[in-house]
Amino acid sequence: MRSIASIIFIYCLIPAFAQTDTIKLNFLYGSKPAKDYKQSESKVFGGLKGGHVNIEAHNKVLDFMPGNCPLFPKNKNPTGGFRLNNKVYWDTSGDKWTTILIPVTPTQMNRLDSLFDLYRQTTPFDYAILGMRCASASYYVLSKIGLFEKISNRKNITKHFYPKLLRKWMLRWAAKHHYPIIEHDGKSTRKWEKDNGIF
Numbered sequence: 001m002r003s004i005a006s007i008i009f010i011y012c013l014i015p016a017f018a019q020t021d022t023i024k025l026n027f028l029y030g031s032k033p034a035k036d037y038k039q040s041e042s043k044v045f046g047g048l049k050g051g052h053v054n055i056e057a058h059n060k061v062l063d064f065m066p067g068n069c070p071l072f073p074k075n076k077n078p079t080g081g082f083r084l085n086n087k088v089y090w091d092t093s094g095d096k097w098t099t100i101l102i103p104v105t106p107t108q109m110n111r112l113d114s115l116f117d118l119y120r121q122t123t124p125f126d127y128a129i130l131g132m133r134c135a136s137a138s139y140y141v142l143s144k145i146g147l148f149e150k151i152s153n154r155k156n157i158t159k160h161f162y163p164k165l166l167r168k169w170m171l172r173w174a175a176k177h178h179y180p181i182i183e184h185d186g187k188s189t190r191k192w193e194k195d196n197g198i199f
Contacts, residue, residue, distance in 0.1 A: 021109040022101050024056035025138065026088055027167045029096040029186065030193040037189040048193050051163040053138045054088065057109065061085045062116050064137035066127040073131035080127025082119035082137070096186030096193075098167065100174045104147065111145040125153070135160040135167075164193060171195065 030050035033041035044050055054063045067079025090097065104112070119141075125132045132140070136156045143150045151159070160166040174181055186192045 021057075021104050021106060023104055023109070023112065025100045025102060025142075025170060026054050026056055026061070027098045027100075027163055027170075028052040028088075028090045029098075030162075030164070031096065031186065031190040034189050034191050041189050046162065048191070049162050049164070051193060052090070053134045053163045053166060055112070055138055055141060056088070057112055057116070059086065060116055061088055062119065062141065063089070064127060064132070064134045066133075069127065069129060071129050073126035073128035075126050078123055078126035081123025081125070084116055084120040092184070094187045095184075096190075097184050098171070099182040100170055101180040101182070102147070102174070103179070104145070108145045108147065112141070115141055115144060130157075132157060133162070135163045135165060139166060164195075168195065 028051045030046055030048045031044060032047045033043065052063070054061050056062075061084070063083045063085060065080055065083050067081070069080065088097075124140075125137075127133060127137075132153060136153070136159075139148060139156055139160050140153070142148050171181065
């Protein structure tokens, strides 16, 4: 009887031990110069509807970045695409950002590492104003490792047209699963995008 109980106990522990890796989904918030700082603070791409999203794992950061930023994607001759970096490019002390820590299985992490290596060499699509951008591209990668449902690129672009649309959904999703969320307020010299009405 004891051996059967031990087997059941070990079987119940398998899912806990299977999820041994963690990835980070990093969000930079959109912003514009605050009222009294328009001379000293610079404008940024997208303003309050801008910002950025990237995926971090094993001290590597996968960004989807613009090139010539055409209106429609030029997938046969892309100028924009995925870039692999050693860290996030924004000022972590002065900018407003949020990071969601997501547990993944070793299989999912291995798949993500493979995609990091693959996409830094050959991007699957171009960066375009009316095409894939950082939010939809990040969702695309996470769906490729089985974390989320795979959807068509057209639907992905529509649902995640700019970072806040993905961030709102991801924050609810993370809270539902009790995943850690790290938040950092930005400097007061800029007006930052808000997450009103998420929870």
